[in-house]
Amino acid sequence: MSLDRIGVVVIGRNEGERLKRCLRSIPSKYQVVYVDSGSIDDSVEFAHSTGAIVVELDDRLGFTAARARNAGWRRLLDQDPDTSFVQFIDGDCEVAAGWFCKALSAIRSDDHLAIVFGRRRERFPERSIYNKLCDDEWDVPVGIVSECGGDALIRATALRDADGYSDDLIAGEEPDLCLRLSRFGWHVRRIDAEMTLHDANILQFSNWWKRAKRAGFAYAAHVSHHGAQSLPNWRRALMSIVFWGLALPSSILVVAAASAPLASDVAGILMAALTVLYLIQAARITWRKRCSGQPWGFSVTYGGLLLIGKFAQVSGVLRHWSERLFRRRQSLIEYK
Known part of the structure; x- marks a missing residue:
């Protein structure tokens, strides 16, 4: 298989300059699908200008990251059914140089690996304690783990096995996917490599509070669903x-x-x-x-x-x- 078999799915909503940095950081040889969740800025227009395939979600069904990612990888595989791996990236992240080669090498080394991810770092941890907390949160152990975050390289066959993410989850969709994949015998691995720069931009206590509230919702939803x-x-x-x-x-x-x-x-x-x-x-x-x-x-x-x-x-x-x-x-x- 060649590097060309990687496709990229980017999701976003009113990310502005963050999305521009994100799309510019992806090597031009990869097919990119950008899925937009009701942005009112110039996100859609800019994504079109980069040559990305753009999918605009219908707001009547409600927006979730899970639904956006599902729309992205399914559109990507419709466009190129031979795609072997899908790199998911949140629109407020910039891909680190060399990530694709390192991730591909790691996932190819073990046929049981469904997901490979690396170190996501906060772009401006010095701007607030909340940004620094995010950076610390993402420093998870290297090796086989039980879950990943939004940025990850995933085998297309594994996505098909699990039928993708759970559309109805408003948070915690990644651990849910990892758990379901484990039932098919798939593994998740965190490798020792720089992956993405994330721009949380959490500068106020109120925004941090809402993020923590969302995390609580995710924990409860996960346990309610899987018992x-x-x-x-x-x-x-x-x-x-x-x-x-x-x-x-x-x-x-x-x-x-x-x-x-x-x-x-x-x-x-x-x-x-x-x-x-x-x-x-x-x-x-x-x-x-x-x-x-x-x-x-x-x-x-x-x-x-x-x-x-x-x-x-x-x-x-x-x-x-x-x-x-x-x-x-x-x-x-x-x-x-």
Whole structure:
């Protein structure tokens, strides 16, 4: 097989200059399909100007990254049925030089590999603590792993086996795909290579909060859909969110309410004791991050924000449970 058997799917929505950097970073020898989810900027026009095949999603069905990626790879294979590998790239990412050769070499080396991905880095981690948190989040271990992110090289045969992503998931579609692929005997591998530069541009607490809320929604949706067969780390994450974001603060309120008529001092002591648990947990998270090699300043901020983020995440969990209970249509949780 030759490098020409790689096709590229880029998805985006109002990415502006980020999309231009993205499309320009893809070598011209690869066929590119750009899937647009209702952009009102010049994304569609620019993609056309690069020679990419452009697919504009119908907004009547709702926009999800999963639906966009599915539309992209299916259009790509319609155009060239002999495509062996599909590189998915989010429109706010720029591909690193040499990535395609390294990824292709890795996936060819093992016929059981469905997905290969590398190091996604944040373009401007110094601009905000939230950007730096994103960069840290993407530094996952090298080797066989249980899940990947949005940027990844995937075998076309594996995509067909799983029938692609789950269109209805508004978040967490990549771990869902990886889990379903594992049932066919496929593996996912993170290689030691630079893959993409991502421009999160999260400069405000409110945007970070929405991103954390979306993550909580994703954890709940994954576990609801797969139950006991869901990814173990996602089940653990959901339990942690529910405990720290819902169960423990609820118990604080219940204890305080029950103790107040008896003795305000008792209520105060109980509330203080329970609150100390949060401080201890933040300290534990901080210490683990420090032991991983991060400086104290980042480790302390990381510990605090990770714990605060449980409240944002639990709001996403509750939203999923509510929509599932009342059978409401799921809508995007956008943080940009």
